[in-house]
Amino acid sequence: MSMKLIKPNVWFLNVRVWKDGTEYRKREEVQGGKKAAEARYWELRKELQERAKNEPRSLTVTTFKHVLDYYLERNPVDKKSEYYFNRLKVDLGSVLIPDLQERFDKYLLILRQTKRMFTTRRLSNNTINRFIAWSKAAANFALRAGLIEKNPLEHFQKLPTQPRDRMLSDDEKKRLLEAVQTEAPHIYPIVLYSLLVPSRRGELVSLKRTDYNMVTNTIHIPAERTKNKRPCIKPVPDCLIEYMRSVPPESEYLFFRRPGKAKYLSLGNFRKSFLKCLVKAEIENYRFHDQRRVAYTDALLAGNAPHIVMQVSGHKTDMSKVYFGRNELLAAKMFSFGSRPDSMTGHLKVVTA
Secondary structure: OOEEEEEOOEEEEEEEEEEOOEEEEEEEEEEOOHHHHHHHHHHHHHHHHHHHHHOOOOOOOOEHHHHHHHHHHHOOOOHHHHHHHHHHHHHHOOOEHHHHHHHHHHHHHHHHHOEOOOOOOEOOHHHHHHHHHHHHHHHHHHHHOOOOOOOOOOOOOOOOOOOOOOOOOHHHHHHHHHHHHHHOHHHHHHHHHHHHOOOOHHHHHOOEHHHEEOOOOEEEEOHHHOOOOOOEEEEOOHHHHHHHHOOOOOOOEOOEEOOOOOOOEEOOOOHHHHHHHHHHHOOOOOOOOHHHHHHHHHHHHOOOOHHHHHHHHOOOOOOOOOOOOHHHHHHHHHOOOOOOOHHHOOOOOOOOO
């Protein structure tokens, strides 16, 4: 509160309100006691707030932050995508539009040298591509609205990426589950479920106890809690039926943790616990999200139709055709060998010198 006594019983008020980078100010001298001056200050502040709220926003765009804000006001994004916008605002928000192309090029070089806090690995090309995609989307949106003359980022291309194809052998699955039971038993149900049913971690940890249907033995994930905003129904394997039906009524969540005798909590991001189990099981180059790929592939090899697996996993498209060569794997499994010459009818033995 900017209020100053300039004469006996005379107060000078300097009231300021900011909205979208624009300052609204009003100055006034008030006679009377301090309480009267304070009351008048808040009256003026309320008037300025109403003025800022009702006054049309100027569409003048000078910095990259203005471009990002304009895009977000008209195109809401999920919480995960908000991270990229917030990071772009901090790193490049003050850059003027004419200087954006040069600064963005240097920014990409910095991103390629940046290491993650916990793993110390460099940012993947997939992560950097998200910065590129959101930046170009915001600039194109401002261009179509006539706020900028051209998109300074139009020539930036996404970095080449290689899809992950890490799978688990039967022995690795066994070692992983044994390690989870020993090191982090509270995440054992969710790890086992994700190995059998292709799922996203975020969808599983948000599941409520009431999302499980005992009659149909299925889990219903509402549209607002899925990535593609479409409702999804997932089956429950036989080995987890008893667990699903025995979740305590005091727990709001289907997969939960209870530190000590505290209340039941969501698992949240159990990344550290999962990494500890991977080290115990001696499994390298593996992430929890890879479980979705493992479960997807195993479901196909078990004879399920691709469109059935697609619906359960929550994919928009039939990923069996394009997702990490699964068609090739199915073809190899279904391949039949032709007739062999007489000289090849015996069993080949390894001959050692």
